[in-house]
Amino acid sequence: MSLRLQARKLACERDGRWLFRDLDLEIRSGEILRVEGPNGSGKTTLLKILSGQLADYEGSIFWRDAPLRRVHRNFLASLLYLGHAPGVKAALTPLENLAWYQAMAGTGGTEAQRMSALEMVGLRGFEDLPAGQLSAGQQRRVALARLELTPRPLWVLDEPFTAIDREGVADLEARLAAHVRGGGSVVLTTHQALDIPVPMCRVRLGEGKGNVAS
Numbered sequence: 001m002s003l004r005l006q007a008r009k010l011a012c013e014r015d016g017r018w019l020f021r022d023l024d025l026e027i028r029s030g031e032i033l034r035v036e037g038p039n040g041s042g043k044t045t046l047l048k049i050l051s052g053q054l055a056d057y058e059g060s061i062f063w064r065d066a067p068l069r070r071v072h073r074n075f076l077a078s079l080l081y082l083g084h085a086p087g088v089k090a091a092l093t094p095l096e097n098l099a100w101y102q103a104m105a106g107t108g109g110t111e112a113q114r115m116s117a118l119e120m121v122g123l124r125g126f127e128d129l130p131a132g133q134l135s136a137g138q139q140r141r142v143a144l145a146r147l148e149l150t151p152r153p154l155w156v157l158d159e160p161f162t163a164i165d166r167e168g169v170a171d172l173e174a175r176l177a178a179h180v181r182g183g184g185s186v187v188l189t190t191h192q193a194l195d196i197p198v199p200m201c202r203v204r205l206g207e208g209k210g211n212v213a214s
């Protein structure tokens with residue numbers, strides 16, 4: 001079934017200030033939506049709204065043409081959200097972190113799958129160290145290994161390139177391209193220049209109401 005996430009006349013206010021107003025956007029299978037804007041313009045807030053984590057907004061969101069609030073459970077089964085912090089548990093090893101993520105996602109999975117995912121993000125040899133002893137970029141890579149492990153068609157990724165080295169950036173760009181070419185969708189924020197040869201729409205915040213350009 002093809003994907004379609006739409007927002008109509010979205011508005012969100014914080015501390016008496018509109019982060020965005022009258023914001024329309026849409027993302028379908030095979031597309032990347034990039035949310036841009038300066039620090040504090042509301043990118044994280046918009047991603048949390050679009051991933052069903054915040055309810056204090058105005059306007060409407062539709063998932064596959066149904067109101068998001070009505071099909072929330074179904075929507076969550078299609079979503080993989082990675083926040084701007086890596087979200088790894090410092091006392092757990094990368095392997096244990098991935099097992100924990102899988103349990104939270106309600107999926108099973110084998111240690112062989114988790115090892116393979118860690119290998120794909122360049123963490124072979126680090127699987128048994130407490131994650132708190134890994135570098136910032138390595139901790140980010142543990143979080144990114146979830147993209148390999150939890151097959152979900154809609155990815156919402158808040159600054160996924162943070163702390164990643166140049167080779168890792170190229171690998172992640174290729175991973176994102178493969179996902180959308182396979183029919184998936186990605187909503188992301190990044191301050192990184194991207195080189196991904198797939199259809200990409202942009203939403204710019206911080207310029208008044210939140211302007212949409214493609």
Ligand SMILES: Nc1ncnc2c1ncn2[C@@H]1O[C@H](COP(=O)(O)OP(=O)(O)OP(=O)(O)O)[C@@H](O)[C@H]1O
Pocket residue numbers: 014015019037038039040041042043044045046
């Ligand atoms: N729960 C909250 N209560 C009050 N204000 C908030 C809350 N969450 C965010 N804000 C404010 O909303 C604004 C937008 O925050 P947000 O994190 O969405 O920005 P951002 O564009 O992602 O920023 P950055 O590029 O720095 O990550 C900020 O000024 C922030 O202080």
